Amino acid sequence: MMSNISAVFNRCRKEKRPALITYTVAGDNTKKNSLKILNSISKYADILELGFPHNTPIADGGQIQGSSHRALKNGIKINDVFQIVKKFKKINPDKPLILMGYFNIIYQNGENNFLRNCKASGVDGLIIVDLPYPENKNFSKKCKKKSINFIQLLSPTTSKNRMRKIIKDSHDMIYYISMLSTTGGKLKVSPKKILENYQKIKRLSNNKNLVIGFGITNKTISSLKQADGLVVGSQLCKTITNSIKKRQNPVTKLNKLVYNLYNQII
Amino acid sequence: MWGTPGAGYAGKMLSMAAKKFGLKCKIFMGAKDIKRQRPNVEAMRRNGATIVPVTTGSQTLVDAVSECMRYWVSNCNTSAMCVGSTVGPNIFIKICAWSTAQISRELMVQVKEEFGRIPKKIKLLNCVGGGSSAMGFWNEFMDTDAEFVGVEAGGPKNSKLHAAPLTNGSKIGILHGAAQYVIQDKEGQIGSTESISAGLDYPGISPLHCFLKDTKRARYISATDEEALKAYQLVSRLENISPSLEPSHAFAEAIKIAPKLKPSNIIVVNSCGDSIKDKDIIREKLGSYIR
Numbered sequence: 001m002m003s004n005i006s007a008v009f010n011r012c013r014k015e016k017r018p019a020l021i022t023y024t025v026a027g028d029n030t031k032k033n034s035l036k037i038l039n040s041i042s043k044y045a046d047i048l049e050l051g052f053p054h055n056t057p058i059a060d061g062g063q064i065q066g067s068s069h070r071a072l073k074n075g076i077k078i079n080d081v082f083q084i085v086k087k088f089k090k091i092n093p094d095k096p097l098i099l100m101g102y103f104n105i106i107y108q109n110g111e112n113n114f115l116r117n118c119k120a121s122g123v124d125g126l127i128i129v130d131l132p133y134p135e136n137k138n139f140s141k142k143c144k145k146k147s148i149n150f151i152q153l154l155s156p157t158t159s160k161n162r163m164r165k166i167i168k169d170s171h172d173m174i175y176y177i178s179m180l181s182t183t184g185g186k187l188k189v190s191p192k193k194i195l196e197n198y199q200k201i202k203r204l205s206n207n208k209n210l211v212i213g214f215g216i217t218n219k220t221i222s223s224l225k226q227a228d229g230l231v232v233g234s235q236l237c238k239t240i241t242n243s244i245k246k247r248q249n250p251v252t253k254l255n256k257l258v259y260n261l262y263n264q265i266i
Numbered sequence: 267m268w269g270t271p272g273a274g275y276a277g278k279m280l281s282m283a284a285k286k287f288g289l290k291c292k293i294f295m296g297a298k299d300i301k302r303q304r305p306n307v308e309a310m311r312r313n314g315a316t317i318v319p320v321t322t323g324s325q326t327l328v329d330a331v332s333e334c335m336r337y338w339v340s341n342c343n344t345s346a347m348c349v350g351s352t353v354g355p356n357i358f359i360k361i362c363a364w365s366t367a368q369i370s371r372e373l374m375v376q377v378k379e380e381f382g383r384i385p386k387k388i389k390l391l392n393c394v395g396g397g398s399s400a401m402g403f404w405n406e407f408m409d410t411d412a413e414f415v416g417v418e419a420g421g422p423k424n425s426k427l428h429a430a431p432l433t434n435g436s437k438i439g440i441l442h443g444a445a446q447y448v449i450q451d452k453e454g455q456i457g458s459t460e461s462i463s464a465g466l467d468y469p470g471i472s473p474l475h476c477f478l479k480d481t482k483r484a485r486y487i488s489a490t491d492e493e494a495l496k497a498y499q500l501v502s503r504l505e506n507i508s509p510s511l512e513p514s515h516a517f518a519e520a521i522k523i524a525p526k527l528k529p530s531n532i533i534v535v536n537s538c539g540d541s542i543k544d545k546d547i548i549r550e551k552l553g554s555y556i557r
Contacts, residue, residue, distance in 0.1 A: 054454070054455065055323070055456055056323075056332055056455075056456045058332045058335045058443075059336070060336075072455065077453055078453055102440070103440050104441070104454040105454040107440055108439065108454035109454070180341065180342060180343060181339070182336045
């Protein structure tokens with residue numbers, strides 16, 4: 001059976017546009033709001049990444065650090081994250097949802113237990129930022145057995161040889177990190193250069209679904225339209241921060257932003 | 267070149283090396299540590315290093331390492347990262363432990379000069395934060411009968427906060443790219459620590475020490491802030507050295523066990539830092555500073 005994730009990429013390909021992938025943090029700014037946000041932005045977003053917060057997020061810049069901090073301050077626990085996913089998937093069973101976070105949370109939850117929880121709540125995929133190849137081999141196999149996509153990461157410094165190995169171990173989607181940066185950095189490489197690297201990986205990977213993330217905002221997204229999918233994260237987190245500051249409703253603000261992002265890639 | 271010291275000793279050395287070779291040097295340090303380790307910070311500045319204050323989280327070593335890693339992934343094409351302790355991803359642990367091992371090579375020579383051989387009953391006492399100086403102190407003695415005792419930071423007396431993951435039964439977790447015993451909650455969020463000594467104030471511990479503990483090659487205990495301060499006072503008064511608050515933890519243990527030992531037992535304590543860098547803290551806690 002084709003995964004929800006593959007189905008989305010096939011549909012977007014037919015519509016001749018990249019898939020829009022968003023990232024928000026579970027529990028940001030409240031448990032309720034983060035579910036409302038998912039339900040609301042899923043009208044325009046094709047795949048939803050949901051962060052399970054960690055208090056030592058070494059790959060994240062200021063915006064996502066802020067969101068994680070807010071969520072943890074609100075007392076979010078890993079079981080709350082699964083509850084949010086479950087409630088979301090009940091209304092949107094076909095909309096792919098990917099959990100993203102750091103390995104220690106999974107390790108403490110127990111790998112098998114964590115994957116059982118993923119399956120039971122309807123998680124479609126996982127991005128674990130600090131579990132690189134080849135250390136992720138066992139875990140990614142476990143994911144495959146449960147039909148959960150383990151999403152491998154590639155970066156501008158990944159050698160060709162290493163890329164080949166990682167691609168061989170990848171599932172339905174691969175994530176290309178656009179530049180040397182944490183999340184939320186300013187796009188310091190030209191879109192042309194990013195797309196050049198992108199095409200090289202596409203050729204190596206025999207046309208696997210490849211998405212680009214890091215440094216993408218409503219200002220840069222249209223210049224990368226050729227990709228199979230584009231991830232926007234920090235700008236969403238920043239929008240939540242700003243709406244709290246201005247006492248505005250983060251749900252409607254995010255809905256507007258994602259609508260705007262969608263309109264730039266169709 | 268970037269580095270992350272807690273106490274600032276590694277940062278000081280790194281800034282000297284950078285100056286010598288004409289390299290730019292950036293030091294990431296927790297804002298709290300910048301304040302409490304002022305003398306070392308000033309030395310780094312004199313060597314031309316830029317100090318980047320880290321204001322997130324607890325504003326100590328753990329946040330400085332995170333921030334340094336973030337900076338490094340963003341600039342790894344033009345720069346090198348130095349980690350001032352045996353923590354972080356595999357290779358950084360090896361580089362650090364290999365470098366500090368020079369201490370034990372020198373100690374080996376000195377011990378043989380003093381005793382003609384390695385004594386049957388010799389204890390090597392060292393404080394343990396990230397674990398770099400202890401690794402360096404013990405390395406050459408790994409295959410001898412020497413007993414290794416690591417002293418972690420127990421934090422303030424009667425406080426629940428400490429920086430002693432090996433002594434206080436912490437579980438294995440993943441922090442800064444390595445599996446290790448680490449202070450954390452059930453969910454896997456990294457716990458906060460408290461210690462009078464900036465160099466020991468870290469929730470994790472080198473995987474090398476975790477291995478030495480599990481294989482029972484070394485044993486680990488902790489000393490409180492108060493015990494360390496007392497040990498500093500006693501050693502500074504009686505000896506020609508004045509240890510900083512990190513090795514004062516190890517001296518506290520030496521003072522505790524020495525009366526129970528026979529004259530044939532040898533204790534060697536690594537006095538891995540000078541109290542001058544802690545003079546502000548010591549003056550605040552004890553009212554006066556002697557050296």
